Amino acid sequence: MGYSSWNKTRILGVIMMINFLIYILIEVSRSYSNWEATKPIVPSEQFWKKPENSDAYWNRKQQVLEYVNNPLIISSTAAATTEEMQLSTRMNSTAKREHCEPNFTVTAEVKDFSSLPQRFKDFLLYMKCRSYPTLLAAPGVCSESPFLLLAVKSLTPHFDRRQAIRESWGRAGILSNRRVATVFLLGTTPRSDFFPNVSGMLHYEASLHGDLLQWDYRDTFFNLTLKEVLFLNWIAERCPSARFIFKGDDDIFLNTRNILNFLDGLSDSKARDLFVGDVISRAGPHRDKRLKYYIPESFFVGGYPPYAGGGGFLYSSDVGIRLRNISQQVSLFPIDDVYTGMCLQKLGLVPEKHPGFRTFNIEEKYKENACIYQSLMLVHPRSPQEMIQIWSWISDPELSCK
Numbered sequence: 550m551g552y553s554s555w556n557k558t559r560i561l562g563v564i565m566m567i568n569f570l571i572y573i574l575i576e577v578s579r580s581y582s583n584w585e586a587t588k589p590i591v592p593s594e595q596f597w598k599k600p601e602n603s604d605a606y607w608n609r610k611q612q613v614l615e616y617v618n619n620p621l622i623i624s625s626t627a628a629a630t631t632e633e634m635q636l637s638t639r640m641n642s643t644a645k646r647e648h649c650e651p652n653f654t655v656t657a658e659v660k661d662f663s664s665l666p667q668r669f670k671d672f673l674l675y676m677k678c679r680s681y682p683t684l685l686a687a688p689g690v691c692s693e694s695p696f697l698l699l700a701v702k703s704l705t706p707h708f709d710r711r712q713a714i715r716e717s718w719g720r721a722g723i724l725s726n727r728r729v730a731t732v733f734l735l736g737t738t739p740r741s742d743f744f745p746n747v748s749g750m751l752h753y754e755a756s757l758h759g760d761l762l763q764w765d766y767r768d769t770f771f772n773l774t775l776k777e778v779l780f781l782n783w784i785a786e787r788c789p790s791a792r793f794i795f796k797g798d799d800d801i802f803l804n805t806r807n808i809l810n811f812l813d814g815l816s817d818s819k820a821r822d823l824f825v826g827d828v829i830s831r832a833g834p835h836r837d838k839r840l841k842y843y844i845p846e847s848f849f850v851g852g853y854p855p856y857a858g859g860g861g862f863l864y865s866s867d868v869g870i871r872l873r874n875i876s877q878q879v880s881l882f883p884i885d886d887v888y889t890g891m892c893l894q895k896l897g898l899v900p901e902k903h904p905g906f907r908t909f910n911i912e913e914k915y916k917e918n919a920c921i922y923q924s925l926m927l928v929h930p931r932s933p934q935e936m937i938q939i940w941s942w943i944s945d946p947e948l949s950c951k
């Protein structure tokens with residue numbers, strides 16, 4: 550074969566290769582877009598990518614954490630700015646200490662600090678602090694390994710909600726041949742927030758039921774992420790033998806039997822990576838100051854990762870331990886369910902949407918329909934009386950739904 554004809558063959562080969570590659574590209578992108586329409590949205594970003602540069606406070610803090618923890622970034626130190634280096638050195642020297650004193654440097658670091666709502670100021674001043682003393686330790690909850698641990702976010706004065714849960718969907722013991730345990734997650738409700746002093750009654754309740762887990766921090770909406778982080782630590786340290794964890798609010802109805810049936814039907818691999826709930830995708834921060842979920846631009850820019858609404862979600866303890874580990878690399882964010890979504894994204898996990906989780910309620914006309922409750926997993930909101938009533942409906946052996 551002559552030199553020039555060999556060259557032609559090579560060029561022909563290269564052209565064929567390119568055509569083939571284009572074909573594959575088109576096929577892959579076509580199947581991807583079909584697939585996307587039916588499956589939960591997979592975050593498009595790489596989870597170890599260098600975070601978007603931004604002046605917003607949370608983004609800056611997260612950038613420092615990424616820098617300190619990211620193997621890719623650490624290996625390419627040339628890319629790091631001197632500011633990042635300085636920040637990370639400072640992080641390094643202080644990381645081990647507990648930061649439970651308010652840090653007033655933040656008042657200068659956030660440009661509109663003085664005009665932010667008070668709850669933001671409170672959040673920012675204590676943002677680094679993740680460790681608070683345990684006041685009530687829920688000693689008996691995990692003495693026998695639960696198959697399903699129900700962790701309910703409550704507030705000290707909500708005695709009736711907790712009792713209704715104990716008498717209905719959260720009754721501890723054996724259900725459908727599985728061990729169920731229940732624990733209530735509490736902070737403190739101080740006089741300075743105008744709460745009545747219920748500490749005598751709370752201690753009595755703890756001595757009766759042993760299912761209260763309380764930490765010494767101010768229980769507010771913006772501190773719910775703290776509740777999440779403290780709970781994940783507790784799981785890892787005090788209850789690692791639980792197989793599955795449901796975490797939700799104290800004003801929901803949970804069909805615990807359906808949850809158990811669902812869990813029993815999972816394959817091993819599905820069970821290991823389980824995280825299901827009412828998943829919200831493509832959401833982002835609200836910029837209207839009057840909203841409960843308002844997040845100022847000076848604090849956070851960017852979209853939210855897919856996350857399961859905080860009314861209630863279900864996950865394996867395996868995922869719980871991974872979440873706990875990764876949470877140390879994610880700066881606290883004032884909205885707890887979004888924060889959990891951020892941690893999941895960092896783990897490369899996508900929360901799965903399950904239609905039975907109805908955190909935005911069901912149609913009014915079905916509210917009294919027992920069969921509806923028999924088929925769903927969770928509904929929000931429900932009063933203590935409704936919890937007891939619905940549980941008695943779906944526990945009635947005479948109930949027949951087709």
Ligand SMILES: *[C@@H]1O[C@H](CO)[C@@H](O)[C@H](O)[C@H]1NC(C)=O
Pocket residue numbers: 637638641
């Ligand atoms: C952080 O501390 C560790 C050991 O304590 C050290 O190896 C590392 O180089 C430090 N990183 C920076 C950026 O100072």
Ligand SMILES: *[C@@H]1O[C@H](CO)[C@@H](O)[C@H](O)[C@H]1NC(C)=O
Pocket residue numbers: 639643648652653654655
């Ligand atoms: C407060 O925060 C700044 C920057 O985030 C840090 O340099 C400083 O050491 C912190 N102060 C204390 C007392 O931890």
Ligand SMILES: *[C@@H]1O[C@H](CO)[C@@H](O)[C@H](O)[C@H]1NC(C)=O
Pocket residue numbers: 740746747748749750
């Ligand atoms: C709240 O009540 C308990 C007992 O009822 C009492 O021991 C405690 O001192 C009270 N706390 C405050 C801050 O008044």
Ligand SMILES: *[C@@H]1O[C@H](CO)[C@@H](O)[C@H](O)[C@H]1NC(C)=O
Pocket residue numbers: 668669671672675765766767768769771772
């Ligand atoms: C969170 O709890 C800490 C400790 O009690 C408190 O100082 C801080 O003000 C609380 N933050 C919010 C946003 O309520």
Ligand SMILES: *[C@@H]1O[C@H](CO)[C@@H](O)[C@H](O)[C@H]1NC(C)=O
Pocket residue numbers: 870871874
């Ligand atoms: C979590 O972190 C602990 C301690 O750093 C480590 O021993 C454990 O293997 C980690 N677990 C997972 C699932 O990453």
